Amino acid sequence: MREIAMFHYDLIVIGAGPGGYTAALRAAKRGWKTAVIERREVGGTCLNRGCIPTKTLLHASEIAAGIRGGRFGIEAQQVRLDMAAMLTRKRQVSAQLSGGIETMLRAEKVELLQGNATVLGPSQVRLTGENEQVLTARHILLATGAVPARPPIPGLDLPEVMTSDDLLENGRLYQSLIVIGGGVIGVEFATFYADLGCQVTVIEGMDRLLPALDRELGQNLGMIFKKRGIAVHTGADVTRLEKTEGGVRVCFHGKGGEESAAGEAVLCAIGRRPNTEGLFAPDVAVAMNGRFIAVNENYETSLPGIYAIGDVSGNIQLAHMAAAQGIDAVERMMGGAGRIDLTAVPSCIYCAPEIACVGMTAEEAKAEGRAVAVGKYVMYANGRTVIQDGGRAFLKIVANAESHAILGAQFMCEHATDMISEMTAAIVNGLTVEQMLRVMRPHPTFEEGVQDALEAVLGKLSGAEH
Numbered sequence: 001m002r003e004i005a006m007f008h009y010d011l012i013v014i015g016a017g018p019g020g021y022t023a024a025l026r027a028a029k030r031g032w033k034t035a036v037i038e039r040r041e042v043g044g045t046c047l048n049r050g051c052i053p054t055k056t057l058l059h060a061s062e063i064a065a066g067i068r069g070g071r072f073g074i075e076a077q078q079v080r081l082d083m084a085a086m087l088t089r090k091r092q093v094s095a096q097l098s099g100g101i102e103t104m105l106r107a108e109k110v111e112l113l114q115g116n117a118t119v120l121g122p123s124q125v126r127l128t129g130e131n132e133q134v135l136t137a138r139h140i141l142l143a144t145g146a147v148p149a150r151p152p153i154p155g156l157d158l159p160e161v162m163t164s165d166d167l168l169e170n171g172r173l174y175q176s177l178i179v180i181g182g183g184v185i186g187v188e189f190a191t192f193y194a195d196l197g198c199q200v201t202v203i204e205g206m207d208r209l210l211p212a213l214d215r216e217l218g219q220n221l222g223m224i225f226k227k228r229g230i231a232v233h234t235g236a237d238v239t240r241l242e243k244t245e246g247g248v249r250v251c252f253h254g255k256g257g258e259e260s261a262a263g264e265a266v267l268c269a270i271g272r273r274p275n276t277e278g279l280f281a282p283d284v285a286v287a288m289n290g291r292f293i294a295v296n297e298n299y300e301t302s303l304p305g306i307y308a309i310g311d312v313s314g315n316i317q318l319a320h321m322a323a324a325q326g327i328d329a330v331e332r333m334m335g336g337a338g339r340i341d342l343t344a345v346p347s348c349i350y351c352a353p354e355i356a357c358v359g360m361t362a363e364e365a366k367a368e369g370r371a372v373a374v375g376k377y378v379m380y381a382n383g384r385t386v387i388q389d390g391g392r393a394f395l396k397i398v399a400n401a402e403s404h405a406i407l408g409a410q411f412m413c414e415h416a417t418d419m420i421s422e423m424t425a426a427i428v429n430g431l432t433v434e435q436m437l438r439v440m441r442p443h444p445t446f447e448e449g450v451q452d453a454l455e456a457v458l459g460k461l462s463g464a465e466h
Contacts, residue, residue: 009033011333012125012137014117014279017044019310019322020143021101026330028108035111035135037127042105042112043098045145046319049165052097054188056090057168058350061195065352068197071389081196083173090168119280122305126281139305139333142293143326144279146272146311155241160248161266164189174198174264178250180238181269182209184349187221189267191351194230201231201261203252208234210349214361214410220392221351221412231261241266274312289313299329307333321345344427348417353393356420359408359427362398371401375457379413382452383444390414390446395453397423397433401461404432409453415446422450433457 010032013020020036021043027034041048067076105112115129119142125135148163150156162170164185177193179186182204194200202209202225208218209225209232222232236254243249247264274292287294287302292313299307309329310322321342328338349355365372379385379393393413400407409423426436437454441447 015143023326176263186269
C-alpha cells in the first residue's frame with residue numbers, strides 16, 4: 001500500500017498565483033493527487049492585480065500617447081479617454097487568462113478549493129469558507145505571494161492615498177498624481193498616467209529611479225521622465241502627508257531641504273511585504289528570515305514537509321521566479337533535482353522605453369574581484385529605433401575579461417523585455433562573446449543592436465576594465 005493512503009492528498013498548494021498553479025500542474029502531471037487552495041481569483045496578484053492588469057493598461061496608454069503625439073503624420077484632435085472602458089478591458093484580459101488556468105487545472109484533475117487556508121502543522125491545513133474542514137497532505141507548499149506595504153508615515157492613511165491594487169480598480173483619471181516610490185511599480189504607474197495627460201510627480205528616497213538596477217538605467221529614465229514633464233525628486237525622504245482642499249500635500253526632505261508636492265491623489269509604491277497574515281495557526285511557529293519565511297535549498301521550511309516559494313519566501317518578487325521555483329520545488333519533493341537555473345533571473349520594467357536586465361552589472365562583477373569588459377551600443381543608428389522614434393535607448397553587455405563569458409546585460413529600448421531571454425540563455429549556458437557573435441540577427445529589428453553591443457564588448461576585451 002502506498003504511504004499516501006493515510007492522507008487526502010500528495011500535495012496541497014496554498015495560493016493559485018504563478019508559483020502555486022505551476023507547481024500544482026507539475027505535481028499532477030507527475031501523478032500526484034493535488035489540491036490548490038485560493039481565497040481570491042485564480043492567477044493571484046500577477047494575473048489580477050499586478051503584471052497582467054498593469055501591462056494591459058500600459059498598452060492602452062501607449063496607444064493614446066502615440067495618437068496624441070502626432071509624430072508619425074497622424075493627428076487626432078479629439079481623443080477621448082474612457083478610463084472605465086480601459087478597466088473593463090483589463091478585467092476581460094485577466095478573466096480570460098484566469099479561466100485558462102482553471103481549465104488546465106481541471107484537465108490535470110487538480111482540485112481547486114475556494115477559501116482561506118491555515119496551516120495547523122505538518123501535513124494539516126484547515127480550510128474555511130462555506131464549510132470548514134481539515135485537509136491532510138504528505139506535502140504542503142506555501143505560495144501566498146505578497147501584498148502592498150505601507151510604512152508608518154504620518155498621513156499615509158488618508159483616503160486619497162492608494163496602493164497599486166486600489167488604483168487598478170478605482171476607475172478615476174486624475175489630473176495630478178504623486179507617486180511615492182521610484183521602483184518598478186512606481187515608474188510603471190507614472191508612465192501610464194503621464195501617457196494619459198496626468199501631471200505626475202515621483203518621489204524616491206534613493207539617489208535615482210530604479211535604485212536596485214544598473215545606475216545608468218535609473219539615471220537615463222529620470223532624464224526621460226523630466227523631458228516628458230514628469231517631476232522627479234530623488235534622494236527625498238517623505239516625512240508626512242497633509243490633506244488639502246484639492247487633494248494631498250506630500251512633504252519631504254530633499255536635496256534642497258524641506259520641500260513638498262501637491263496632487264489629487266497619492267500612490268504609495270514603496271514595496272510589497274510577504275502575505276503571511278493568518279497563514280499559520282497561533283500555536284504554529286515557523287522560522288523566519290527577516291520578513292520572509294526561511295527555507296533551505298529544497299524550499300523546505302523549519303516545519304517538516306512544508307515548503308515555501310515565491311514572494312513569501314524570497315526578496316526576488318517576480319512571477320517568473322515564483323513559477324520556476326514552483327517547478328523546482330515539486331521536482332525536489334519527488335527526490336529529483338531542478339531543471340531550471342535560478343541564478344540568472346531576468347527583470348523587466350514596462351516604462352517607455354522598456355527596460356530589461358539579467359545577471360551582473362559591471363559594478364557587481366568588479367565587487368567580486370572579476371575583470372570585466374563592458375560593451376555599450378546607443379540605439380540612435382538602429383533602424384527600428386529610428387522608425388519608432390525610440391528616444392534615449394541603449395544596450396549594455398558585461399563579459400568576463402578572462403573567459404569572455406557573458407556575465408550580464410542591461411537593455412533600455414523598445415521591446416527590451418522580449419529580447420532579454422537571449423542574454424539569459426547565454427549566461428545560463430556559459431556562452432562567450434565570440435559564440436554569441438556567430439548568431440545572425442534579422443534586419444530591421446531592435447535585436448540587431450545586440451550584435452553591435454557584442455562587437456563593442458569584443459573591442460574592449462584586450463584592455464579589460466578592472
